[in-house]
Amino acid sequence: MKRLLLVLCLAFSASSAQAAVTFDANATAPCSSNSVNLAVAGMPCQTLTITAAMSNPAVICQVNLSNQTVTTPVLTWDSGGSNQTMDFIGGRNTTSGTGRAELWGRVNPASGNKLAKYTAAAGTSDIDINCVSWSGVDATGGATSFPHFTSAIGTSAAPSVTITSAVGNATMDSTVNDTSTLSAPTKTQTFIDNAPNLFSGGGSRAAGAASNVHAWTLALGSSNWASVGTDILADGGGGGCTAKPTLTLLGVGNCGG
Amino acid sequence: MKLKVLVLALVLVGLATGAQATYTQQYALGQDATFQGQVQVAMVISCANTMTEAVTVTGHGMRATFCARVLQNPTFWVPMYAAVLAAQTNNAMTPLTVPSTVADSLVQVASDAQLTNIAGYYKQ
Numbered sequence: 087m088k089r090l091l092l093v094l095c096l097a098f099s100a101s102s103a104q105a106a107v108t109f110d111a112n113a114t115a116p117c118s119s120n121s122v123n124l125a126v127a128g129m130p131c132q133t134l135t136i137t138a139a140m141s142n143p144a145v146i147c148q149v150n151l152s153n154q155t156v157t158t159p160v161l162t163w164d165s166g167g168s169n170q171t172m173d174f175i176g177g178r179n180t181t182s183g184t185g186r187a188e189l190w191g192r193v194n195p196a197s198g199n200k201l202a203k204y205t206a207a208a209g210t211s212d213i214d215i216n217c218v219s220w221s222g223v224d225a226t227g228g229a230t231s232f233p234h235f236t237s238a239i240g241t242s243a244a245p246s247v248t249i250t251s252a253v254g255n256a257t258m259d260s261t262v263n264d265t266s267t268l269s270a271p272t273k274t275q276t277f278i279d280n281a282p283n284l285f286s287g288g289g290s291r292a293a294g295a296a297s298n299v300h301a302w303t304l305a306l307g308s309s310n311w312a313s314v315g316t317d318i319l320a321d322g323g324g325g326g327c328t329a330k331p332t333l334t335l336l337g338v339g340n341c342g343g
Numbered sequence: 344m345k346l347k348v349l350v351l352a353l354v355l356v357g358l359a360t361g362a363q364a365t366y367t368q369q370y371a372l373g374q375d376a377t378f379q380g381q382v383q384v385a386m387v388i389s390c391a392n393t394m395t396e397a398v399t400v401t402g403h404g405m406r407a408t409f410c411a412r413v414l415q416n417p418t419f420w421v422p423m424y425a426a427v428l429a430a431q432t433n434n435a436m437t438p439l440t441v442p443s444t445v446a447d448s449l450v451q452v453a454s455d456a457q458l459t460n461i462a463g464y465y466k467q
Contacts, residue, residue, distance in 0.1 A: 120463075152401065183399035264404035266467050283463030284402045305467045310404055 105222035105321040107256040107294065110137050116216040116277040117202075120284075124156060124213075128205035130165065133217040138197040142321040144223035144231060145195040147172065147202055148216045148260035148276065149188040150287030154179040156186075156209030164196040165203035172202075173228050178237035180310040184264040185285045187314045191232040193225050212284045216277040218291060220256060224319040234317035241310050246301035249315035255294030261313040262287040266306035273300050294320075366430075368439035373422075373429035378436075378443035378450075382425040383417055385447070385454035390414050393458065402459045409462035427461055428453045 117131030136143060147161060161172040170192055177188035202217050224231040234250040245268075249257040258276070261268065267280040273290040280286040292298050300315055372378050390410035396403055413420050429436055434453035436445050 120460075182404055183397075184401050184404055264402075265408050280466065281463075283460055284405055286466065306408060308404075308408065 105142065106254040107223055107318050107320045108221045109256070109291065110140060110143070110219040110221055111135060112218045112276050112291075113216050116214045116279050118214050118279050118281055120212045120282055121210055122213050123210045124159070124204060124206035125208045128203050129213050129215060131202045131204070131215045131217075133200070133202045133215065134219060135199040136195060136197040136219040137221075140197070140221035142193070142223050142225050143195060143197065143219060143221050144191060144193045144318065145172075145217050145219045146175075146232070146258050146316070146318065147190045148214075148218070148258065148289035149190060149204065150214040150260060150262040150279070150282075150285060151186045151188070151211045152184050152213075152282065152284035153209050153211030154183065154186045156211060157207040159204060159206040159209075161190040162203045162205070163192050164200040166201055168196045170195060173232065175229075175232045175316050176235040176237065176314055178239060178312040178314050180262065180264050180312045181239055181241060182264050182310040185262040185310065185312060187237075187260040187262040187287065187312045189232075189235070189258065189260050189314050189316050191227075191316070191318075193223060193227045193231050195219070212282040214277070214279045214282065214287050216289050218258065218276055220318060222321050224321050224323070231319050232316045233319055235314070236316075237312065237314040239310075239312045241308065243304040243307040243309065244301060245304065245311040245313045246299060247313035247315040249298045249300065249317055250296070251294040251298050251317040252296065253294055254320040256291060256318040257294060257298040257300065257315060258289065258291045258318065259300035259313055259315040260287070260289045261300070261302050261311065263304055263309040263311035265309040266304045268302055268304060270303040271300070272302070273298070294318075364435065364437075364439050369429045369436075371441050372436055372439050372443060372445075373426040375441040375443050378429065378441070378445065379421050379425045381443060381445065381447060381450045382428055382454065383421045385451045386413060386420065386424050387417055388451065389454045389458045392455075402462075405466060406458055406462045408467065409465055410458075412465075423465075424454070424461065427457055431457060
């Protein structure tokens with residue numbers, strides 16, 4: 087009987103849609119500007135071209151700001167076109183008065199070369215925006231598709247955030263600091279921008295694992311930093327059937343994630 | 344006679360409206376020893392004030408890190424700082440004659456205003 091259950095589980099796992107999150111495209115360069123009045127014009131950003139006809143696409147934008155008190159920010163994908171509002175995944179301020187890291191996500195974004203635009207009711211800020219597209223992402227949206235948001239802050243030369251994930255998923259971070267230049271990401275760099283007057287920031291991405299550490303190096307140990315991270319859930323609940331076969335597994339065919 | 348009057352009138356109008364500074368004039372001012380002396384004092388005052396501002400003031404980290412380097416070796420930073428102040432237009436230096444007769448207060452306002460930008464240019 088146990089052998090039968092195991093065979094059934096393995097067969098179900100193999101036949102069900104256990105898509106892995108797959109990297110599609112990264113912006114060629116982050117949108118970067120100093121002293122942007124977000125309430126007037128916002129920050130338009132010709133970010134990247136998403137491949138058309140992907141299965142379960144999603145776009146994640148890494149945002150760094152100098153201003154920690156921007157009022158009611160909105161990030162719009164395909165601004166001026168279909169105007170798709172992105173989900174705010176999470177954000178964190180540094181311990182000083184300068185520097186904030188955010189992550190925004192959107193499932194089923196309009197494909198093609200699209201404009202992302204960051205606006206707010208009030209606030210002027212130095213700002214970086216970098217967007218990355220993926221396929222094979224859970225299509226629910228919000229915290230379901232972008233679970234396990236986490237953040238970390240510190241005053242040191244070694245920003246780091248540890249993201250809970252799973253094989254088949256993917257992870258991304260956004261990291262900012264108020265003092266010195268950023269370098270040497272331990273995961274695949276999506277952008278580094280040391281040009282803004284009031285902060286330096288960067289972002290990285292990685293294939294999913296149980297625990298992904300996204301770490302960076304700062305030139306100065308006196309830097310106040312904040313780092314935020316998110317998991318990106320694979321369509322079908324995450325790859326890699328690590329759970330032992332049970333009757334429940336037979337019912338839902340979900341290997342967790 | 345009428346032509347001389349006309350020329351005089353045009354010159355006076357030009358002076359009244361403030362002729363646009365040329366790069367050559369701005370360069371000469373930035374290189375001027377008198378102006379560089381003014382800039383050094385203004386820069387040190389700007390930085391000394393930065394070191395006492397609250398850490399929660401926007402941009403303090405970047406400014407304070409830069410100013411620590413400035414206060415340890417002011418003369419090293421004067422040529423760069425003077426070039427930026429002479430070239431910027433938000434608080435334009437005037438008159439652009441050398442040796443400098445720019446008012447100290449004008450140099451100080453420009454120094455305070457440009458400190459954050461300059462600190463960003465030279466971040467470590």
